Amino acid sequence: MADTLNVLRAGMATVQDLGRFGRSRYGLPVNGALDQHSARVANVLCGNDEGAPLLEITALDFSCTPSTDVLVAVTGAPADLTVDGVVRPQWEPLSVRSGETIRISGIRSGIRVYLAVLGSFNTPYLQGSCAPDTILGFGHSLRDGDELGLQRHCPPVDHPEYRIPLFRLRAPVPRFPMTLLPSPWTIDVTDGPDLAEFGDTADRLFGSEFTVSPQSNHIGLRMAGDVPRRVATGEVLSRGVPVGAVEVPAGDELLVLHRGRGVTAGYPVLAVVTATGLSALGQVGPGQTVRFRHRTVAEAVAAHRSQRSAVQALQNRVRTVFDALRIPSSPARTVPVSP
Incomplete structure (x- = not known):
C-alpha cells in the first residue's frame, strides 16, 4: 500500500507550487503560492527542488498524519505548530514518525503557512504546474479525510538519548508585523x-x-x-x-x-x-x-537578488547536512524567477 499524508482537518488548504510559467502568452495566469519566498524555503529545508508541490494553508487550523516516517518543514506566517502535542519550531526541518499528528493552529500576523514534505506529493499537473486555477477549474483544494500520496519516506532523524533537535539551518525568515501592537x-x-x-x-x-x-x-x-x-x-x-x-x-x-x-x-x-x-x-x-x-528598479533588483542568494546559501547548508546524515534529497534544477 502506498504511503500517504492523511488530512484530518483541512481548513483552507491547497496543493501548490511556484506557478505556471511561460503561459501568459496563451492567456493563462501564473498562479502558484502567494508567498513565494516562504514556499521556496519550505521545500529547500526538506531537500526538495524549490518548485516542488507543497501545501498552502490559509488562515484556518490544519492537521494531518503521515502513514510513514517523514521529514517536513513548516514556514510562512507565525503559528502554533505541534507534533503529537509537542511544540515544534517553524523554519526548520522536523522528523515526524508514522502516525504522529502534525497540527498547525493560531495563524497570526500573516495568513498563509506552508507545509513541505521530503520527496513531495503525488498530484495532477496542468501545463507544467499543479497550481490551482479557478478559471480553468483545475487544482486540489483539500477536504477532511483526503489522502495525499507521498513519494518518499525518511527514517527518524534525532538523538537517541537526549531527543534534541539536530537542525539549526538559519533559514532566511522574513519580518512579520507584531501582533500585540499591530503595525501595517x-x-x-x-x-x-x-x-x-x-x-x-x-x-x-x-x-x-x-x-x-x-x-x-x-x-x-x-x-x-x-x-x-x-x-x-x-x-x-x-x-x-x-x-x-x-x-x-x-x-x-x-x-x-x-x-x-x-x-x-x-x-x-x-x-x-x-x-x-x-x-x-x-x-x-x-x-x-x-x-x-x-x-527604484535598481533597489528592487538588489533586494530580490539578496533574498535569492539567502535561499541558495540555505540550499547549500541543507545539502551538506543531508549528505552527512545520509538523508536523500532531490536533485536541484533551475526554477523560473517569479514574475
Missing part, C-alpha cells in the same frame, strides 16, 4: 507606466495607509484609503499587465493584482509591487493595513 505591512513598489497621469496626487500612495477589503483574493487585493486620482482624461486601452500592478479604477479603492490576475486589463497602473514585496503581499489578509514604500 510595508510593501515595496516601483514606478508604474502611468505614473505621470496622476500628477501631484501620486504621492498619496506613500503618504497614507490602505486597508485590505474582504473582497480580496488570489486574483487581486482591494484596498481602501486616500486613493490617488488620475488627472489625465484620455482613454486607457486594455493591455498586458504584470503581477503586482497597482491599478486605480474609478472609485475609492486601489486594486493590486496578484498571481491569479488576468493577463490584460484596462485600468491605469500607478505602481508595480516588487518581487520581494509580492511575497509579503501574499501574507496580507482582510482588515490588515498596508503602507507602500517607493523603491
Whole structure:
C-alpha cells in the first residue's frame, strides 16, 4: 500500500507550487503560492527542488498524519505548530514518525503557512504546474479525510538519548508585523507606466495607509484609503499587465493584482509591487493595513537578488547536512524567477 499524508482537518488548504510559467502568452495566469519566498524555503529545508508541490494553508487550523516516517518543514506566517502535542519550531526541518499528528493552529500576523514534505506529493499537473486555477477549474483544494500520496519516506532523524533537535539551518525568515501592537505591512513598489497621469496626487500612495477589503483574493487585493486620482482624461486601452500592478479604477479603492490576475486589463497602473514585496503581499489578509514604500528598479533588483542568494546559501547548508546524515534529497534544477 502506498504511503500517504492523511488530512484530518483541512481548513483552507491547497496543493501548490511556484506557478505556471511561460503561459501568459496563451492567456493563462501564473498562479502558484502567494508567498513565494516562504514556499521556496519550505521545500529547500526538506531537500526538495524549490518548485516542488507543497501545501498552502490559509488562515484556518490544519492537521494531518503521515502513514510513514517523514521529514517536513513548516514556514510562512507565525503559528502554533505541534507534533503529537509537542511544540515544534517553524523554519526548520522536523522528523515526524508514522502516525504522529502534525497540527498547525493560531495563524497570526500573516495568513498563509506552508507545509513541505521530503520527496513531495503525488498530484495532477496542468501545463507544467499543479497550481490551482479557478478559471480553468483545475487544482486540489483539500477536504477532511483526503489522502495525499507521498513519494518518499525518511527514517527518524534525532538523538537517541537526549531527543534534541539536530537542525539549526538559519533559514532566511522574513519580518512579520507584531501582533500585540499591530503595525501595517510595508510593501515595496516601483514606478508604474502611468505614473505621470496622476500628477501631484501620486504621492498619496506613500503618504497614507490602505486597508485590505474582504473582497480580496488570489486574483487581486482591494484596498481602501486616500486613493490617488488620475488627472489625465484620455482613454486607457486594455493591455498586458504584470503581477503586482497597482491599478486605480474609478472609485475609492486601489486594486493590486496578484498571481491569479488576468493577463490584460484596462485600468491605469500607478505602481508595480516588487518581487520581494509580492511575497509579503501574499501574507496580507482582510482588515490588515498596508503602507507602500517607493523603491527604484535598481533597489528592487538588489533586494530580490539578496533574498535569492539567502535561499541558495540555505540550499547549500541543507545539502551538506543531508549528505552527512545520509538523508536523500532531490536533485536541484533551475526554477523560473517569479514574475
